[in-house]
Amino acid sequence: MRRFMFLAVSGLMTAASPALADTASSLAGSVGNLKTGAEVYQHVCQGCHMPDGKGAMGAGAGFPAFAGNEKLQSPEFAVYTILNGHGGMPWFSGLLTDSQVADVVNYIRSHFGNHFSGEVKPADVAPMSPHLTMEDG
Numbered sequence: 001m002r003r004f005m006f007l008a009v010s011g012l013m014t015a016a017s018p019a020l021a022d023t024a025s026s027l028a029g030s031v032g033n034l035k036t037g038a039e040v041y042q043h044v045c046q047g048c049h050m051p052d053g054k055g056a057m058g059a060g061a062g063f064p065a066f067a068g069n070e071k072l073q074s075p076e077f078a079v080y081t082i083l084n085g086h087g088g089m090p091w092f093s094g095l096l097t098d099s100q101v102a103d104v105v106n107y108i109r110s111h112f113g114n115h116f117s118g119e120v121k122p123a124d125v126a127p128m129s130p131h132l133t134m135e136d137g
Contacts, residue, residue: 031095037107040100044092045108053112063088067112075120078105079128093130098122101129 034040042051048063050056055065071077082101085091092101102120109116 031100032097034100037100037103037105040096040104041107044096045104048089053108065112066108066114068114072109072114073116075105075109075116075118075124076128078108079120079125083125083129098125098129101125 031040031044034043041049046053048056049066050063053066055067056063066072079101081089082096082105083091083093096104099122102122102125105120108114109120
């Protein structure tokens, strides 16, 4: 009985809590409706990197902070990491468009106390994106 109550209560809590971000594992195909870097961050990134961009610890690994992260000085580093993943972070190549990658990179480089110069454009992302075709894979 106690186990049933726990499952019932935890199911209600899950259903009642608002979703703050989608997880990469729940994504299949492209994420077409996200039109700004803020929307991509909110629905794809903030579940691990937190709404304030300060990262988190958990699941045996840390989720790096964007706030004050000097690695973000290099827009190529951010683009490469989003496209190819790193450590516990999954890759998003094929899930996010080149425009979405550029938009979210520009967002994290200009928010959370960051003021890095240089804007990423979709044309900058395309050559770094491992676009796979049916013949490739």
